[in-house]
Amino acid sequence: MNCKQVNSLLHEYLDGDLTGVKLHQLSHHLNTCSNCKENLTQLEKTEALTRSLPKSPVPDDLTDKIMDVIPMKRETRWMRWAKQYPALAAAAVFVIIMMGSLFAMNEPESNLIVSGSGMEYVVIKDNQVIVPEGQTVNGDLVVENGEIIVEGTVNGKVTLIDSEINLLASAEKVAGGVTHIDQTLDWIWYKISGFFDFFKSE
Amino acid sequence: MESTEVKIIKLAKKGNHQAFSDLVDLYKSKIYHLGYRMLGNKQEAEDITQETFLRVYKSIHKYDAKFKFSTWIFRIGTNLCIDRLRKRKNAFSLDAETIEGEGIDGYDILPSLDDSPDQQLIISETQRHVREAIDKLPEKYKSVVVLRYLHDLSLQEVGDILNMPVTTVKTRVHRGREYLRKKLEHGNLI
Numbered sequence: 001m002n003c004k005q006v007n008s009l010l011h012e013y014l015d016g017d018l019t020g021v022k023l024h025q026l027s028h029h030l031n032t033c034s035n036c037k038e039n040l041t042q043l044e045k046t047e048a049l050t051r052s053l054p055k056s057p058v059p060d061d062l063t064d065k066i067m068d069v070i071p072m073k074r075e076t077r078w079m080r081w082a083k084q085y086p087a088l089a090a091a092a093v094f095v096i097i098m099m100g101s102l103f104a105m106n107e108p109e110s111n112l113i114v115s116g117s118g119m120e121y122v123v124i125k126d127n128q129v130i131v132p133e134g135q136t137v138n139g140d141l142v143v144e145n146g147e148i149i150v151e152g153t154v155n156g157k158v159t160l161i162d163s164e165i166n167l168l169a170s171a172e173k174v175a176g177g178v179t180h181i182d183q184t185l186d187w188i189w190y191k192i193s194g195f196f197d198f199f200k201s202e
Numbered sequence: 203m204e205s206t207e208v209k210i211i212k213l214a215k216k217g218n219h220q221a222f223s224d225l226v227d228l229y230k231s232k233i234y235h236l237g238y239r240m241l242g243n244k245q246e247a248e249d250i251t252q253e254t255f256l257r258v259y260k261s262i263h264k265y266d267a268k269f270k271f272s273t274w275i276f277r278i279g280t281n282l283c284i285d286r287l288r289k290r291k292n293a294f295s296l297d298a299e300t301i302e303g304e305g306i307d308g309y310d311i312l313p314s315l316d317d318s319p320d321q322q323l324i325i326s327e328t329q330r331h332v333r334e335a336i337d338k339l340p341e342k343y344k345s346v347v348v349l350r351y352l353h354d355l356s357l358q359e360v361g362d363i364l365n366m367p368v369t370t371v372k373t374r375v376h377r378g379r380e381y382l383r384k385k386l387e388h389g390n391l392i
Contacts, residue, residue, distance in 0.1 A: 008376070011372075011375070011376040011379065011380075012372075014379070015357065015372060015375065017372075041392075042383050042386075042387060042392045043379060043380075043383055045386070045391075045392040046379060046382050046383045046386055046392060047351065047379065049328065049332050049386065049391065049392070050332060050336070050347065050351040050352070050382060051351050051352075051354075053239075053329060053332055053333065053336075053352060054329070055231070055235050055352075056235075056238055056244070058230065058231045058234050058235075059234075059244075059248065062230050062234065062248065062251065063223065063226050063227055063230060065248065065252060066226050066230060066251060066252050066255045067222075067223055067226065069252050069255070069256050070222065070255065070256065070259050071259075072217070072219050072222060072259070083220075
């Protein structure tokens with residue numbers, strides 16, 4: 001066997017393909033030929049050096065850069081976060097809605113709102129609610145952001161939210177009494193207690 | 203591990219964004235390193251990684267789960283790298299005369315290895331030589347050597363990725379190994 005043939009056996013040996021007679025022949029040749037033995041050493045070192053090459057660090061933003069070119073419906077960062085922490089997300093939504101409604105309530109240009117069971121007998125003019133003289137309201141009235149002028153009689157309660165009352169004669173004209181609510185917290189309390197009253201009356 | 207991957211691939215096939223993103227996380231570094239070794243610089247490694255995943259996204263419906271996903275994605279990535287190397291070679295051969303006149307081959311004017319200066323300090327002279335030797339490997343040996351040695355894949359897997367018989371892979375590994383040996387011997391490294 002000449003050295004050129006041996007060279008191809010060396011590669012087969014390195015691939016782990018050499019067995020039996022051929023392996024024996026190679027080993028015999030290497031014992032007698034220092035040149036081929038040196039060749040094997042060099043090839044083994046070459047393999048080792050190539051394998052040992054360190055991997056360079058992958059850029060941190062590689063995933064984002066890849067996902068940027070994928071024409072897929074993008075999930076926002078917030079959506080991903082919400083999926084990871086559903087409880088926190090729900091809490092955050094609650095806080096945002098609460099804040100939103102607080103700001104909405106405190107808005108200075110709020111419109112007049114009138115509600116209650118005795119609505120059909122009242123007259124509404126601009127931001128004034130008038131119970132005309134001689135009229136009797138058989139129920140409660142709630143006035144928000146306005147003024148109520150009682151010339152007649154109210155047989156129920158009058159609740160005022162950021163509103164004024166103008167009793168032309170005496171306070172007895174409101175049988176159920178007058179409640180003033182001017183502050184936000186009071187308002188929340190009023191709403192909450194009303195909510196529970198609703199269940200009680202059911 | 204395997205079953206998680208199978209699940210992710212199934213979801214990604216259905217168009218699930220999160221699953222696709224998970225798939226990217228599983229394979230991005232493999233494809234990036236493939237590109238980095240094949241093309242020799244970070245910018246092109248990034249480009250090739252993006253392109254590979256874009257192709258994966260566009261043709262994932264064609265992926266047959268009977269075959270290994272890694273083989274499939276490596277095939278896409280390797281083909282894209284080979285295309286780039288060929289285009290590069292054609293671009294250089296336009297002014298091949300001047301190159302030959304100065305006695306350097308086309309590979310000598312490839313974009314240099316572009317680590318920052320601090321990184322260069324810790325990369326040993328030996329490593330630099332090995333990287334240069336791989337960089338200068340002719341394309342058909344390079345893909346085989348990179349897959350076999352830098353990704354530690356079996357000869358059979360390399361054959362599956364490159365769509366060629368194992369005997370061809372072996373011949374190329376032998377030639378590539380011999381080529382590297384000569385380069386490293388020349389640099390007195392072995």
